[in-house]
Amino acid sequence: MRKPWQPQQPRSWWLRNPAYRRYMLREATALPLLLYTLLLLAGIVQFSRGEAAFATWLSWLQTPAGLLLQGIALAAALLHAVTWVALVPKILVIDSDRLRIDPRHVLRAHQLGALAGNLGLVGATLWLLWPAGGA
Amino acid sequence: MRRSHEPISWSLFGAGGMLLAFIGPGLIASTLLLGWLVQDPQALYATLSSGLQHPLTRLATLAVIALPLYHTAHRLYHGLHDLHIKGPTWLLGGFFYGGATALSALCAFWLFTL
Numbered sequence: 001m002r003k004p005w006q007p008q009q010p011r012s013w014w015l016r017n018p019a020y021r022r023y024m025l026r027e028a029t030a031l032p033l034l035l036y037t038l039l040l041l042a043g044i045v046q047f048s049r050g051e052a053a054f055a056t057w058l059s060w061l062q063t064p065a066g067l068l069l070q071g072i073a074l075a076a077a078l079l080h081a082v083t084w085v086a087l088v089p090k091i092l093v094i095d096s097d098r099l100r101i102d103p104r105h106v107l108r109a110h111q112l113g114a115l116a117g118n119l120g121l122v123g124a125t126l127w128l129l130w131p132a133g134g135a
Numbered sequence: 136m137r138r139s140h141e142p143i144s145w146s147l148f149g150a151g152g153m154l155l156a157f158i159g160p161g162l163i164a165s166t167l168l169l170g171w172l173v174q175d176p177q178a179l180y181a182t183l184s185s186g187l188q189h190p191l192t193r194l195a196t197l198a199v200i201a202l203p204l205y206h207t208a209h210r211l212y213h214g215l216h217d218l219h220i221k222g223p224t225w226l227l228g229g230f231f232y233g234g235a236t237a238l239s240a241l242c243a244f245w246l247f248t249l
Contacts (some may be wrong), residue, residue: 011219024217030210033155036163037203044200047183048245055176057207062170072166077159083154085181091149122168125139128182129172 026083029076031100036073081118085110143207144232151206154198162199193196193246201239 014020039060046057060066088110089103173179186192208231214229 009219014217024214027210027214027217030207030214033159033203034207034211037200037207038238040166041200041238044196044242044245048249049179051177051180054180058169058173058176058179061166067167070163074163074167075159077155077163080152081156083161084152110156117157118159118161118164121158122164123167125168125172129169129179131172131174 026079029080032069032073032076033080036068036077039069081114084112140228142234144205147202147205147235148209150210151202151204154202155206160205187246187249193249197239197243197246200242201235204235204238205232205239208232 014024042060043054046053061070075085085107089106092106093103094101094106148156169179186194209222212227
């Protein structure tokens with residue numbers, strides 16, 4: 001019978017080293033981001049049920065629990081964005097005979113893209129919904 | 136050799152991570168601002184209704200829900216391993232990836248039967 005060697009590692013392995021703690025914090029961003037995605041999904045359900053149900057969902061966003069979730073999710077999304085973009089040039093390596101791109105350019109392009117995407121989205125929301133202008 | 140699901144789950148994880156990095160903070164900041172910006176929920180409902188008439192808008196909305204679902208399911212699934220939480224692969228994998236798939240399918244149903 002096979003008797004595989006079981007490496008002994010304490011469950012608290014990640015608490016001792018700051019780099020491991022940062023890694024676990026980065027992975028933990030998934031939890032608030034999942035809960036926020038479920039909040040958005042609830043918005044789609046409420047939207048499909050009509051105007052009144054959608055207005056109820058909008059009021060959920062403003063409850064203390066809703067604001068707390070969105071606040072934690074915003075912090076998690078910012079940490080995710082910074083750590084994700086920093087990893088992109090290590091994973092997206094464009095280094096073949098036909099095409100070579102300096103990793104610094106890959107990093108810069110994704111930094112600019114993430115800035116443009118996020119600021120553009122907030123800008124579009126403000127432009128569409130500014131009280132003086134529209135809905 | 137048994138075929139691995141890793142290329143598929145990692146592609147969805149990667150796509151979700153990229154989407155969350157490019158629009159995640161902006162999207163959350165936007166919904167936080169909704170409370171102060173929206174004085175008339177009916178007008179916002181009408182705006183979103185006309186926007187969602189186009190199939191491409193519905194597809195984009197589905198992507199904004201489904202890809203983060205797969206991204207977070209992947210990270211939480213592997214996070215269990217990091218925390219030494221053990222269980223049968225079919226059960227844990229089925230819960231996280233199956234859950235993401237089921238919620239994505241439900242989201243598609245709700246969006247495309249509007």
